[in-house]
Amino acid sequence: MADKLTFNLVSPEKEVYSGQVDQVIVPGTEGDFGVLPNHAPFMSTLLPGMLIIKNGSEERRIFVQGGFADVTPAGLTVLAELAIPAEELKGEVLAAQKSAANDQLQRAETPEDSLAARRAVDTLAAT
Amino acid sequence: MPSLKDLKNRIGSVRSTQKITKAMQMVAAAKLRRAEEAAVAARPYAERMEGVVANLSASVAGNPDAPKLLAGTGSEETHLLIVATSDKGLCGGFNSSIVRLAREAIVRLQGEGKTVKIVTVGKKGRDQLKRLYGGLLVRHIDTMEIKRVAYADAKGIADTVLEMFEEGEFDVAHLFYGRYKSVISQVPTVQQIIPAKAPEGIQAPDLKGAIYEYEPDEEEILKVLLPRYVGVQIFRAMLENAASEQGARMSAMDNATRNAGDMIDKLNLQYNRARQAQITKELIEIISGAEAL
Incomplete structure (x- = not known):
């Protein structure tokens, strides 16, 4: 796995997650979708649900609600109105x-x- | 010539005022740190949001079906000014400078024959504008209860504004607030939020020749995105305001503390002179009494 995906998750109050990851699964309005490195430019609105960040064998789940996912060659940015890590x-x-x-x-x-x-x-x- | 007792009382009262201003300055400093952190933490979201809006608005530019929040209602007759100020005073010229900026805009717009409506957020702005433009105030949003600005508060304000827009109460909305630069510098700022204007200097990301895909389509996304954009702008204004208010209060109170110190020094000198004069007078009286014997 040479390539990593640059991923940012921001809520209006703060930047919740920022880093290099292997894969992110986003709850999109028209279905969940996974984003891997070098994904084509893509933009989708979000449905409330669990966003899953996969990095190696590690997996983090974050509850997101209301917002957008924006995939550009620079990486994935999720703008969520609400973002709470599952453990909280x-x-x-x-x-x-x-x-x-x-x-x-x-x-x-x-x-x-x-x-x-x-x-x-x-x-x-x-x- | 005030008596020794009078001087002593004055020194005491100035000293207790100084204690209060000093305490206020320290409270403001502590609050400022928190407010500043919140304002800085909110920046990435607002900036990325601006990027997305800039990106999308470029792709629907010239489209007759573009949402009104982006393209405008087609007229520019009624202007809504959202004036965000603080609820408390004793923060130097912070509120006055925002109100002054708003007043200049009102005079200019009225000079052009436009209708102006004002929504105030925060008590001080309403108090100051009511005197001059009471008739133009259409709504006031009370922020007295808000201790720490949360996104939900800004969203409530944005919903009110958007509702007014849906009902055609105005065509263009401007937002007035104090942008936080540093403790000694807060810049009163005006920003157009409806129709959404893509901020200058933000470039659409380089797609390396690929084509953006939207899910659902652009118009659906814009429909969700633009109201949020308004909310984010208001949220940011409120956070910047909160930081600016504390910054302005801190420097105002610092000045007040220093002035009180100068005053105490002056009064002390006066007190000591008066005391010395009295001692000299008493001595003269005793000596001349002794000589007379």
Whole structure:
């Protein structure tokens, strides 16, 4: 594995992850997609879900919600409105996110909204 | 000539004022560090967002279906000025300089015969603008309760603004805030946020001849992206404002502390002279009394 992918995950509050990785799996609106080094330029919106960073045998999971993934020759940038590493997603944080997701599901007006909210609820329930 | 007691009281009161300003300066310094960190941490997101907007807007330029948030409503009659200031005073000229910039814009726009509407974020800006342009204030967003600016707060403001835009209440929106440069320098800044203007100096990434793919298509992405862009700009303005406010307060309070110190020195000198004069007077009285015997 000669090539590595430059990956940045930023939320409005801070840069959550930045580094060289092997592969990132992103929950896109039209399906999850994996990004490997030298991916073609590509841009997609995100659905709430787990973003998986693979580096060697290491694997990190980060819950992301609302935002974009932007693949350029320079690397992958994910702009997420919310990004919480899976290991921090427990106790109060998890409860707060769950209730927020349930709220969104109640208020969803369009099929897209309710799909996104349902994904958020399901992902959170699975953790 | 004030009596010794009067002078002593004055020195005491100036000294306690100095203690307060000194404490405020230290509190501001501690808060500044946090606010500065937050402002710096938010920069990558805002910058990348700008890059993405610049990139996308280039690809839909000239397209008649381009979203209104990007292309504008086609007219420039009604201008919305979002004036972000602090809630508390005692921070030097920080709020006044933002308000002054806004006022200049109002005068200019009114001179051109445009309609101006104002939304204020933060109490001080509203107080100052209400006196002159009370009739133009359409909405005030209270930030008193916010201790630490979170993205959700900015998003709330952005949603209000976007709702107004959807209802056709304005055509162009400008955002006024104090950009944080350093402790001694905060630059009042104005930025156009609707229609979104791709900032200058940001280049679309070099694709090495490949073609961008969008999923879903460009228009769908823009529909989601542009409201977020507005939110991010407001968020950034609020963070910059928070840092600027503390910076301005720190230097204002530093000045006040120094002035109080000068004043104490002066009063002390006056006090000592008065005391010496009194002693001399008493001695003269005693000596002349003794001589008379």
